[in-house]
Structure formats: structure tokens, C-alpha cells
Amino acid sequence: LEIAHQVQTVVLDKTGTLTEGKPxxxxxxxxxxxxxxxxxxxxxxxxxxxxxxxxxxxxxxxxxxxxxxxxxxxxxxxxxxxxxxxxxxxxxxxxxxxxxxxxxxxxxxxxxxxxxxxxxxxxxxxxxxxxxxxxxxxxxDTLKPTSKAAVDAFHQMGIEVVMLTGDNKRTAEAIARELDIQVIAEVLPQDKEREVRRLQEQGKKVAMIGDGINDAPALMRADVGVAIGAGTDVAMESADIILMKSDLMDAVTAIELSHATIRNIKENLFWAFFYNACGIPLAAGVFYPFLEWKLNPMFAAAAMSFSSAFVVGNALRLRLFRPKYAKTTTALPKEDIQKELNHKEEIGMKKVLKIEGMMCNHCTGRVEKALNDLDGVTAEVSLEGKSATVTLSKDVSDETLVQTVTDAGYEVVDIQ
Missing domain, CATH: 3.40.1110.10 (Calcium-transporting ATPase, cytoplasmic domain N)
Incomplete structure (x- = not known):
């Protein structure tokens, strides 16, 4: 957090980060x-x-x-x-x-x-x-649906965006023109770390976002390394932040959250200092010879408790954090969801939800518990298959299933 809110330049890998990674x-x-x-x-x-x-x-x-x-x-x-x-x-x-x-x-x-x-x-x-x-x-390789929105959000935050890729220069420049970003192309895998270091030597705080083995040295070199959730294990081990979904808008949200957190910390420090700067001299009797102001110990104790409650309450405001730059896509196209909503599901039927973002048994357990908590739903989640098989004993809409998985922190990309 102490570094993320200072990021001035975001370096992006192309394949699998800006693009779908499925050429x-x-x-x-x-x-x-x-x-x-x-x-x-x-x-x-x-x-x-x-x-x-x-x-x-x-x-x-x-x-x-x-x-x-x-x-x-x-x-x-x-x-x-x-x-x-x-x-x-x-x-x-x-x-x-x-x-x-x-x-x-x-x-x-x-x-x-x-x-x-x-x-x-x-x-x-x-x-x-x-x-x-x-x-x-x-x-x-097509761009991800949210790549353009994420790049625009970084620009609005005053952050420079650079694409770093080993691809052909002309190919990379064509994508860079579409996104309106800088590009460093035809970079050998071992040179990605060098390019990040070069940006740092210019006095910039750099965040690197990538997903591949070739990105690992650059992720470690950057002030903040961000790995895409669907990336390689090596990339995730090398990063400071791991995005649960393969969505660049989550990286935007992470930087927004770091700004909000640091701002909250500074507010708490200010009010704690201001409170003590006023209260300690009063309790010590500094003002008594001139103004006969004094502080009853019971009021001092109550005031101290109120100060702690104020600081904790201010910190809890982070629970109300909502990203300024909202995602522009949904887990499923709205027309597909509406189509499913208009269709009466047969009781006892099975459905398979393809889910993106699950990386460990803890993830599958979380999704399975969330789905099984729904009335009329029995779910089995597979980490290997990146899917959840649900059996319905009641009429449960696809929108409810999608929203349940989304609330658990993951993304439904298909329903069969």
C-alpha cells in the first residue's frame, strides 16, 4: 500500500494481459x-x-x-x-x-x-x-473487453501506461494505437526486467502487470508486481498483488483502494495528533494559570475512549469503498441472462457453471459453500475443470447463481 498509491507508470504485458491470450x-x-x-x-x-x-x-x-x-x-x-x-x-x-x-x-x-x-x-x-x-x-489475438476501459482509467488517474512485449514492433504498435498507449516491442524475455529498471532509474514508481514465466523477473523488479489470476504459478509467486480474475479493471481498483487506504491513514494520524495536541496541555494544566481551564480525569478518560472510537470508525469507512471506475462488462451478456430468466427451469435439472478465478482448494470451497447456501441448490465444484455442477431442487434462476458466484469473488463465464 505504501508503494501502490505512488505508482506513476504501469507496464503491461500484451498476450494474456491486454489480450485474451487465445490467438x-x-x-x-x-x-x-x-x-x-x-x-x-x-x-x-x-x-x-x-x-x-x-x-x-x-x-x-x-x-x-x-x-x-x-x-x-x-x-x-x-x-x-x-x-x-x-x-x-x-x-x-x-x-x-x-x-x-x-x-x-x-x-x-x-x-x-x-x-x-x-x-x-x-x-x-x-x-x-x-x-x-x-x-x-x-x-x-483480440483485446479483452475491459482493456480499453482500464487503460482509460489509468490515464484519468494521471498514470502513464506502457505496453512491454516481445511481439513484432508493427503488430504491437497497431494495438498500442488502438489503446492510445506507449509501446516497447521486440523485447527479449531476459530484457523485460531491464526495461522496468530503466523506467525506475528515471525516478518513476513502476507497477508491472503480467501473467507469464517471462514476466517473473520484471514483476520482481517493479515497485509493485501484479499477476493475472489465470497466469503461471511462477508469475504469481513473483508478484506482490494477485488479481483473482483476468480483468485489468481489478488492477485499477487495487490502485484506487491503495489511495483510499493511505488517505484514511493520514486522516487518522491528523486527528489523533490534533486531539492530543489540544488534550494533553489541557490535562497538564497549562491553561489553568491564565484561563483557569482544567480537565476532570473522568472526562479525560471518556474523551480518550471517544478518540479511539473515532479513529476506528474512520478506518471502518473503508468497508464502504466503491471503485470510481466501474467495470463496463458483466460476467454474462445481459441479453443471455434475460433469456435464461424468461425460461422456466425444470426442477431437478443439472447445470454446469464455468468459473474463472479459482486457483486453490480454498477458492473452490468458498464457491461451493456460497452455492450450497442457496435454497434448493446442491453444488459440487471442480478446481481442475474450473467449474461448478449444480443440481436444482427448486426454481433458481441463472441470475441468482451468477450473482452468488460473483459475490464470492469469482466470475461465471458460461452456463451449460
Whole structure:
């Protein structure tokens, strides 16, 4: 708290923090003479060994197109460039423009095509087989619904916002223009911490918000590290604050709350000092020789108790805290909730609530207790499945179920 209210600059990771972290393939650009299946086959084979969101999207796309691919071997990752592996005796490169240039792969006119894709906010990945360029697979990751609102809220609070990412510069700049923020792109994982330190050396108090393993050093370096609840364990261990939901508006609320808390502490210190500055001289008889003012010990004791009650009461006002910058989205679209409300639920039916934000058994226990406290509801919550299975013995609306989970501090993202 003593640091959070002083934050002047917020540094944001892109993938999974500003964006959904679930990219999809948007374009497949083939080099001359290369068949589509050949590119997807080799791309999926290599990317199947990686856990990066971009790799998972490519594999999912290949499966969707029913492209069969073999198992890759000898996977090697190069930080800030990409990966490479052997597939059926052929060496496959999968990475960014820098990897292709360093390996001497001739791109020709396709380099300009990659620039065009990047300026449209897409991430182009290059693929080569031995010395032959195969083509480009472009992917796009959508912004989270509250990212724009959160950035605007930071700006209104007078806080500078910087996006720090290892993505292609043009892709990052396209997103930065949409959000109206500064961007530092093509940053290697080990250099994120250095960029945060550079901002600190300019005399700024820096908060870093991220979710990945690559963000951990930067989270530790920042004056305030904030980890997204759906992020990696390493990121959460490195952070000072963990957001229960993957919602940037919660980071705004955390800083607002820190301001309110520090303001409350200063008020209590002022009134305690003012009270004692007046009461102690009066009790000591300083004013008696001149004004014959004196303080009965019983009144002094009562006044001291009142002082303590005043300070505690002022502190309890924090329970009434409400964020100034309200969230602009709901757990479920209003029209979907209304549709469910208009539908009479069958008694005894089961429903599955997909819940975001649960990270431990304590979380599941809290959700399970909240749901079971509802009349006519029996619930079982699964941490692994991030879901709650509820059996209804009475007519309980979806809105009630959603609100119960929300009040417990978590978010319902789907009802089945």
C-alpha cells in the first residue's frame, strides 16, 4: 500500500494481459510452389512441442483443416526468435523475421507481406524447411473487453501506461494505437526486467502487470508486481498483488483502494495528533494559570475512549469503498441472462457453471459453500475443470447463481 498509491507508470504485458491470450490463425500465405498442406503439416509438427499460445493456435488450425502431421524431434528454442526441430529427416524453422534473416533464408517479396500483416495488428510467423522458405502463418489475438476501459482509467488517474512485449514492433504498435498507449516491442524475455529498471532509474514508481514465466523477473523488479489470476504459478509467486480474475479493471481498483487506504491513514494520524495536541496541555494544566481551564480525569478518560472510537470508525469507512471506475462488462451478456430468466427451469435439472478465478482448494470451497447456501441448490465444484455442477431442487434462476458466484469473488463465464 505504501508503494501502490505512488505508482506513476504501469507496464503491461500484451498476450494474456491486454489480450485474451487465445490467438487464432487469420492468414496462411504460401511461398511460390508450396502447397498449403505442406506448410501446415510442418508448422503443426514443430509447434505441437511448444506450449506457447501461438503454437497451440497453429496446431488447432491444422487439426481443424484435418492436416495429419508427424512427431517432431530435437526441439530447440531460441529466445526472442522462435523454435526449430527435425521432422522426418528435415530441419524445420519456425519463428520471426529475425530468425529467418540470421539463418540466411531468402524471403524476397514475402517480407513486405509480413509487414502488411503486422500493420494490421496480426503476428506473422515464418516457416522454412531446410533452406526453403515455406510461407507465413499470421495470427491475431483480440483485446479483452475491459482493456480499453482500464487503460482509460489509468490515464484519468494521471498514470502513464506502457505496453512491454516481445511481439513484432508493427503488430504491437497497431494495438498500442488502438489503446492510445506507449509501446516497447521486440523485447527479449531476459530484457523485460531491464526495461522496468530503466523506467525506475528515471525516478518513476513502476507497477508491472503480467501473467507469464517471462514476466517473473520484471514483476520482481517493479515497485509493485501484479499477476493475472489465470497466469503461471511462477508469475504469481513473483508478484506482490494477485488479481483473482483476468480483468485489468481489478488492477485499477487495487490502485484506487491503495489511495483510499493511505488517505484514511493520514486522516487518522491528523486527528489523533490534533486531539492530543489540544488534550494533553489541557490535562497538564497549562491553561489553568491564565484561563483557569482544567480537565476532570473522568472526562479525560471518556474523551480518550471517544478518540479511539473515532479513529476506528474512520478506518471502518473503508468497508464502504466503491471503485470510481466501474467495470463496463458483466460476467454474462445481459441479453443471455434475460433469456435464461424468461425460461422456466425444470426442477431437478443439472447445470454446469464455468468459473474463472479459482486457483486453490480454498477458492473452490468458498464457491461451493456460497452455492450450497442457496435454497434448493446442491453444488459440487471442480478446481481442475474450473467449474461448478449444480443440481436444482427448486426454481433458481441463472441470475441468482451468477450473482452468488460473483459475490464470492469469482466470475461465471458460461452456463451449460
Amino acid at each position: 487464432v490463425v487469420t492468414d496462411v500465405v504460401l511461398a511460390k510452389g508450396i502447397l498449403r498442406n505442406r506448410l501446415l503439416k510442418q508448422a503443426a509438427a514443430v509447434e505441437a512441442l511448444s506450449e506457447h499460445p501461438l503454437a497451440e493456435a497453429i496446431v488447432a488450425y491444422a487439426k481443424e483443416k484435418e492436416v495429419a502431421f508427424e512427431k517432431a524431434e530435437n526441439l530447440t528454442a531460441t529466445a526472442g526468435q522462435g523454435v526449430e526441430a527435425d521432422v522426418a529427416g528435415k530441419h524445420i524453422l519456425a519463428g520471426n523475421l529475425k530468425m529467418m534473416q540470421e539463418r540466411g533464408i531468402q524471403l524476397g517479396e514475402w517480407e513486405a507481406k509480413a509487414v502488411e500483416l503486422a500493420e494490421a495488428g496480426k503476428t506473422p510467423l515464418f516457416f522454412a524447411e531446410n533452406e526453403t522458405f515455406l510461407g507465413i502463418v499470421a495470427l491475431a
